[in-house]
Amino acid sequence: MLRGMGSSFGALFRITTFGESHGAGLGVVVDGCPARLSLDLGQIQAELDRRRPGQSRLVTQRKEGDQVEIISGVLDGVTLGTPIAMLIRNQDARSKDYEGVAQAYRPSHADYTYDAKYGIRAIAGGGRASARETAGRVAGGAVAQQLLARRGIEIVAWVDEVCGILAAVDPALITRAQVDINDLRCPDPVAAPTMIDRIERARKDGDSVGGVIRVVARGVPAGWGEPVFDKLEADLAKAMMSIPAVKGVENGAGFAGTLMTGSEHNDPFYRRADGTIGTRTNHSGGIQGGISNGEAITLRIAFKPTATIMRPQDTVDPAGNPAVLAPKGRHDPCVLPRAIPIVESMMALVLADHALRQQAMRLD
Secondary structure, eight states: OOOGGGTEEOSSSEEEEEEOTTSSEEEEEEEOOOTTOBOOHHHHHHHHHHHSSOSSTTSOOOOOOOOEEEEESEETTEEOSSOEEEEEEOOOOOGGGGGGGGTSOOTTSSHHHHHHHHSOOOOGGGGGGSGGGHHHHHHHHHHHHHHHHTTTOEEEEEEEEETTEEOOOOTTTOOHHHHTTSTTOOOOTTHHHHHHHHHHHHHHTTOOOOEEEEEEEESOOTTOSOSGGGOHHHHHHHHHHTSTTEEEEEETTGGGGGGSOHHHHOOOEEEOTTSOEEESOOTTTTEETTEEOSSOEEEEEEEOOOSOOSSOEEEEOTTSOEEEEOOOSOOOSOSHHHHHHHHHHHHHHHHHHHHHHHHHHOOO
């Protein structure tokens, strides 16, 4: 069944985002959030502030306040159980910067593919394909995070790699405060300056770079997830792959597991002091058979270099004739710093959905 025609996500805890990069505004409708959840609007705004443009030299200089307005589903700070609608108005769109895009397709953007699908596209800012769409996801994800926090679940993401420069971070101990200590959101004090220098060099050269974000969810109980097609890692992979610029997702050891033997990769069970069952290693990344096992859920998410670069590029016009495109506008030389809250939000949305599905599955 088609649900939302690609703009909706989730089964029981469900979001639908709307709006374009240079339209009047954008936002999200959250459906399925239980009633009587005390909702902190300040926390929702804080997540949007972490995602918004113009935060530093490392990201696009578009100036958007991204002030959220809750227009339904909440009364005196408490959810009603009805759809929660949130709106974020655009304030700093410069559509004139995209006049050349109407005449030629930007390499590795969605210009050509949107034309192929719809026969029409919102040219300015990439329209619906713009990463600005993710503001709605972050607002919805902030609601999901508050729901999960009541169950003691914490989600933290950080920049783990830029252009082959690796961070050394302990997923078991890292905090969000440590992540936000610098503009890059890499908590490794040794690797972060080198990563920042690499991004700055790309920006000055009119180029861009990619990298990897790592995310961990701590406190997820055993038993969440569904067999076969709705496996927890399958839903998480879909969530992450839906983020603009994402090209790969690893759970647990991921591709590194292909270099291990079964005896090396297997996670031995043991009984903890509190009587619960745990594993001595976590190569499975907290998920076995598509269902959470009570260990931390870990993912690595690969982001390609930003497609828009400040260099002339060979391309074609809509008729297929050769053209040269020299982009204008304000763009991220590296998407990673602003993608941190997006990754956290998408993980929260999946976990909130599976929390409600598990609650509906068992009488106890």
